[in-house]
Amino acid sequence: MAGNDQLTSLSWQPLPEAAGAELYLLIRKIDTISSNSYLIATADALILIDPGGLPEQVDQLSRIITECREKNDRPVFVFLTHAHTDHFIGVQASPAFAHPDAAIFSVQETGAAALERGDGGITQATLLNFSLVPMTIALPLLTRERRQYPRVPVQLAFPNGAEVTITREPAGDGPSALDRETIRFGPGPGFEIYHTPGHSPDSICLRMGSLLFCGDIVFAANPGVAGQVGWSQECLIRSLNGVEALLSSGRIETVCPGHGRVIAAADALRMFAGVRKEALALSNIAELNPDRVAQTAAFAEDSMEQINELFTIMAGRLYYVSWVMDELGESDLAEKMTTLIRGDTVDELMEAFRDFSLEHHRGENNSINLALKAGQVIGKLQRSFDRDELSRIIDPSFVQRAGRLLSDYITMLRGFTPPTEITVQDIRTLTDAMVSGLSIPSCSDDDLLSSPDDDDVFASLLLARIGARPLLEDIEVSVNAGDAQFSGLIDRDVFGDLLMYILEDLVGTMTNRIEIDLKNAGLEILITVSGAVPASNTPGQRKTKRFLPGLCKRAGGRLVQREDGGMLRFEIAVEAAS
Amino acid sequence: MDITTVDREGKMVLSVNGRVDTSTAPALEQAINKEIDAGKRKILLDFSGVSYISSGGLRVLLATAKKLKTPGDKFGLCSLTPEVLKVLKLAGFTSIFTIYPTEGEALLGW
Numbered sequence: 069m070a071g072n073d074q075l076t077s078l079s080w081q082p083l084p085e086a087a088g089a090e091l092y093l094l095i096r097k098i099d100t101i102s103s104n105s106y107l108i109a110t111a112d113a114l115i116l117i118d119p120g121g122l123p124e125q126v127d128q129l130s131r132i133i134t135e136c137r138e139k140n141d142r143p144v145f146v147f148l149t150h151a152h153t154d155h156f157i158g159v160q161a162s163p164a165f166a167h168p169d170a171a172i173f174s175v176q177e178t179g180a181a182a183l184e185r186g187d188g189g190i191t192q193a194t195l196l197n198f199s200l201v202p203m204t205i206a207l208p209l210l211t212r213e214r215r216q217y218p219r220v221p222v223q224l225a226f227p228n229g230a231e232v233t234i235t236r237e238p239a240g241d242g243p244s245a246l247d248r249e250t251i252r253f254g255p256g257p258g259f260e261i262y263h264t265p266g267h268s269p270d271s272i273c274l275r276m277g278s279l280l281f282c283g284d285i286v287f288a289a290n291p292g293v294a295g296q297v298g299w300s301q302e303c304l305i306r307s308l309n310g311v312e313a314l315l316s317s318g319r320i321e322t323v324c325p326g327h328g329r330v331i332a333a334a335d336a337l338r339m340f341a342g343v344r345k346e347a348l349a350l351s352n353i354a355e356l357n358p359d360r361v362a363q364t365a366a367f368a369e370d371s372m373e374q375i376n377e378l379f380t381i382m383a384g385r386l387y388y389v390s391w392v393m394d395e396l397g398e399s400d401l402a403e404k405m406t407t408l409i410r411g412d413t414v415d416e417l418m419e420a421f422r423d424f425s426l427e428h429h430r431g432e433n434n435s436i437n438l439a440l441k442a443g444q445v446i447g448k449l450q451r452s453f454d455r456d457e458l459s460r461i462i463d464p465s466f467v468q469r470a471g472r473l474l475s476d477y478i479t480m481l482r483g484f485t486p487p488t489e490i491t492v493q494d495i496r497t498l499t500d501a502m503v504s505g506l507s508i509p510s511c512s513d514d515d516l517l518s519s520p521d522d523d524d525v526f527a528s529l530l531l532a533r534i535g536a537r538p539l540l541e542d543i544e545v546s547v548n549a550g551d552a553q554f555s556g557l558i559d560r561d562v563f564g565d566l567l568m569y570i571l572e573d574l575v576g577t578m579t580n581r582i583e584i585d586l587k588n589a590g591l592e593i594l595i596t597v598s599g600a601v602p603a604s605n606t607p608g609q610r611k612t613k614r615f616l617p618g619l620c621k622r623a624g625g626r627l628v629q630r631e632d633g634g635m636l637r638f639e640i641a642v643e644a645a646s
Numbered sequence: 647m648d649i650t651t652v653d654r655e656g657k658m659v660l661s662v663n664g665r666v667d668t669s670t671a672p673a674l675e676q677a678i679n680k681e682i683d684a685g686k687r688k689i690l691l692d693f694s695g696v697s698y699i700s701s702g703g704l705r706v707l708l709a710t711a712k713k714l715k716t717p718g719d720k721f722g723l724c725s726l727t728p729e730v731l732k733v734l735k736l737a738g739f740t741s742i743f744t745i746y747p748t749e750g751e752a753l754l755g756w
Binding site: 412414 | 699701704708712732737738739740
């Protein structure tokens, strides 16, 4: 997605072309767990657009709101670009929003009704296994009632003292006309609000100054997003026409999407043209396309096998640390280690998915059930381990990859494509750095010896020393690359994950030597990772053979695995950068 | 999962077949404890028939290692499938107890 360097995440800055308004952006890497959030401060009000799906994100924003109110107490409004859970569900676990008068919630009329009755369909709560508590939406937008009185300012007052003036604009003519109304919070800047259904029936765009907050319309034609409950091709194309006309008017300089980085208006226009082209190809789309569902179900099985293995290894590592601490007489620490992953819960969830998968292969349930079951299991897994604490004790790579697998699957289930960023990378440097990092302990002897006076620090370092044992510590690894350069087009993070999985597969055979050969081969770079595997330890192919080749494809390459005379080889080919 | 126990001159070999998961791990633990309670201090688990071990299974292995750590005790695993070997290796369990290629090689040194 194109970036815009004018606006910076996690800081306050003037909101362009809106005198007296300031903007705080919280921009997240694209996933389907939580949206971006935008907080606007004017002299009249504090306005939060899309608080997001994560309680910690909401808490972070709540702290900023509290600081603002301490300087100048103003009413707080929460606007949702639409009522999908990833844009708001975090508020339901946040004490800051527990009181009904804490903020005035505002959503387009259809979404407001869905939230008030706790509708799991339009909100996607059912799909993602959230229990949705019905919400009070004090300020429904673009209501049928106000449509009857165009150009008549309506003043609304709320129990917490907040007041707004809303004016419904007359429905325009022509294919580019969007239903709209203006809302003012006082003498300062207000919003123009446009109804842009298609992604969902309640989608809106909000304009203040030269910014347009556009929700998820950018993603509305993505496979999997298209076809969700409430999606409409006809409405989407009409909304895209309207938004493109709005952008062409020259009043908007920057588009702030629901996910990913902000976009310059010119780039957004090109993107919307692409969205429209894709949307036009989606005539008569089923609410859930069988191919897409089958693809998602296959991805579910691949992901769950890896997730199962990673969680078992992580739990095992903690048991190992616990065992060592017990040996050292540190029974409290030993006990604590066993609580960082709820192993019983994880095992039960994995068993439940396995049973479901077996039923699926016996034809007793369909692909969408399997895909949704995986979504349900993953939703619970995400709550079953303490990522931060774990990363301080065991190799963070396990935790990060487990987190990415969980997140990527939810992304896929929601219909987004798990994000990749193919860029030019020096593959030799990456490989060398990875091998070095996996060969030395994260906590050195010097680190341990330098902090013996502080028991807590010492214990923390000791745990990390025991828990994060380098994968390649007792293995001879050579990277054979000669003097050549190896600039390849890859997704750095996904490529790193791929190498980790391959190295773990080899280490798991108890091999004592691994060779990594890099070769330039015309338009490609070949990376061969191989190890001599002790007899009888040759790993079976994964039950789902698609996982590593699929990961390699996402990394920007292709993978072939061979077994040859006691050698296990993984051959990766990636495009060379010209 | 089924378990067959054979007494090799006081060295107990438990051959396990099937998945060691939440539902079966307690049975494995029970079978091991039965031998320990009977005074057997040398236990070898033959895992050639185990293609999957869950964290619950790992916990049973660890609990056994804790019980058999007085001088003269022996606890080990043999004939691991590649899937289980990989999990034990990456979890760090290969530092806690010895893994033998075969039953014969294990008992030779005991």
